[in-house]
Amino acid sequence: MTTHIILGSDHGGYDLKESLKEGLSQNSEITLEDMGTFSTESVDYPDIADTVAQTVLAKNTVGILCCGTGIGISIRANRYKGIRAAVIFNEFTAEMAKKHNNANILCLGGRTTPAENALEYVKIWLKHDFEGDRHLRRVEKLDV
């Protein structure tokens, strides 16, 4: 089954987004859609978060957002009901973001996470399944 991933970043996450795009494009089961930014020129992360969050919801798919730390862009994405944007920073949080939180957007920091690590975290998130059960009850409470 193909996974369609919406990508977005500000200038601080641009290089990381480009690296992830290159790495993920090697996987024939992944299709990518890049919503920008398309250079290292300064932009405002909430604008990118809006575009990616709205597209993830409209297409019922998943996304990856990068800024300097992943924090700012996660705050704006989580303003949207239905979005579960997870700031992840190691293998464990990549796994838990899917198994417990059913995250549909991963947030990564260009100034905090080397590209090769980030790619590994994305792969971990993709390969795990949401556990449901008590975690489903909690995820449902995110959008009450």
Added chain:
Amino acid sequence: MTTHIILGSDHGGYDLKESLKEGLSQNSEITLEDMGTFSTESVDYPDIADTVAQTVLAKNTVGILCCGTGIGISIRANRYKGIRAAVIFNEFTAEMAKKHNNANILCLGGRTTPAENALEYVKIWLKHDFEGDRHLRRVEKLDV
């Protein structure tokens, strides 16, 4: 100037919350208000996020939320306009969360961050100032 900090956690963040409460209580410039949970019995992190986010907004102060990874509880807290809940995981993100994002809630993971590290991150966040300027424009866009 005294800083009033609203604390909250689920069962996965309970021990970390208790350790932070103990550590922060040594500082005479900090007052603490613990909104629970008060044991390691299983609870739903969105409920705690609601209580702390609403109290932070009502009292115009700051808070700390702990769950297993900090992720789930951050998603719910960020549903509230005016809340900037930052998942932090090292000294750098603690500093950026204040300087660039003006975070008013820190989110920490009981399963990801040792208590002594978490206390250090909270102190870093407290001692830095928001930089304003272009970061103010971005923070304002979080609540448009």
